[in-house]
Amino acid sequence: MVSGAGVPSEAGLRLAEALVFASAEPVPARVLAQLLPEGDDAEAVLAELARRYAGRGVELVWVGGGVQFRTAPDLAARLRTVVQQPRRLPRAAMETLAIIAYHQPVTRPEIEAIRGASLSQDTFDILLEARLIMPQGRKEAPGRPTLWATTAQFLASFGLDSLSALPRREDLLSEPLPQR
Amino acid sequence: MVSGAGVPSEAGLRLAEALVFASAEPVPARVLAQLLPEGDDAEAVLAELARRYAGRGVELVWVGGGVQFRTAPDLAARLRTVVQQPRRLPRAAMETLAIIAYHQPVTRPEIEAIRGASLSQDTFDILLEARLIMPQGRKEAPGRPTLWATTAQFLASFGLDSLSALPRREDLLSEPLPQR
């Protein structure tokens, strides 16, 4: 199991194990060599250590010019814990969603007119990907533009029973808006 | 070697080994329990793992309510030459830390009363920087002084499973007085 350098001593193996474990960086054989007891060959010690750890939950691997302990790759999936960190909608997307919710079914030019700003495709795509809006027929007008409406997913996401659960526009506007 | 819970499976041992190895913090048994295969008892798995690592370069220890792998204490001197080490705590800081550990939660004036000396800001800063102490509310007394307590880092640093692992005050005094 070990080359001509002889069988590594248990003391050498313990030291190598501790050193590799505690090091922040991969440990090159020459660094280990400085610590090992007289007569122990660093390469041989590491080879024997790797052999002892083979098949275990943690394995000794050669990376970046040194050795490091790594958890066995087949266990990664079982150890993984997923932390949900939901992101917020960008402001433009939230405004667009609100306008669609209150004015549906509504065309894109109408949304732009209400927001007083043009609508980027990105903003639209975010809402589509999140399945918050959907096309709902076409308007009988020149060019027959697509009408947009909110989805069942929209109601679920905001905890609404139905669209009528949205506060009425009049209740929302405590102050009169500038006339359009 | 194992209690009535049955012999831990090799799969369970590998998983526990990988989990504890990978974690930066001590792993509580209940966290391991969620990952283990059906029929494996977390305590039994950890006990067997500790048995297998006993006497090796890396050992399994119970600290801060969980288990952690640590290098064997007898290797300290040789590892220190390679692994960076923090500076020693001055005597005043060590005494202050002991007072906080035994009297927590405790105010600064109370610490000063026990030591019979004022507490320098330096001493306090050293303990705070090392994350060994933390504020824990305020005392319902005139001026509402801040109460201080030890941290999980304190338990981890000194290898204590919990505060109850500290020797009882009576036992401390019955031992011969240490020389200063």
Place this chain on the structure above:
Amino acid sequence: MSETGAEGQLLLHLEGFDGPLDVLLELARAQKLDLAGISILALVDQYLAVIEGARRVRLELAADWLVMAAWLAWLKSRLLLPAGSAEAAEGERAAEVLAGRLAALEAMRAAATWLAARPLLGRDVFARGTPESFVAIDRSRLRLDLPALLGAYLAALRRAGAAAHYRPQALSLWTVQDALERLLRLLGSLPDWTSLERFLPEHLARPAERRAALASTLVASLEMARDGALRLRQEEPFGPILLGRAQDAQG
């Protein structure tokens, strides 16, 4: 009682002490290993001797050393009184408090020593140098809440309202020409002396549109009456206006 030599030594070391209690503890240790057995009276004498010695060398001794010296002098005076008096009992209690404080500090010093003797993480024992994290952050979900939605709606309306220019809405009103055509078409098909309202177009939702149509129809009927195309009658002021066919048409 401290010898001159010992006193000198202590004096030299005064700098290294963290306060009077620290010195008292050191003096107590020199007496006995067991704090319970020390003589408080002897301790007081030793402390006072140390302070006296220190003051001979350095006058600017820190206040807390002197406060402790004064208190100990008071304690000594009480301890020397014959037992049984109230003052003597007071002294006994104060001596007990002092012994208790010394024991408490001694315990904490022992605790510090106990802690210091333990293998310290990062100095004597080392944790894994390269911990691995198996925590995956999933940011695919959206954080959606109603207040944000409503806030966004209001923000959009306000911004758009501020930017919009005033543009009067074009109303499609019933013109006199429309009314003339409708009167001509309906006049023959309706009974004689029919109310003016009956000649208004249907489906006029807005009051403004209804009023405009009424006015246009009245103007058109006056126009036609002047031409002799129809007759108008009103029974009373503000009563219904009735339209009749022209007399020649009646035959």
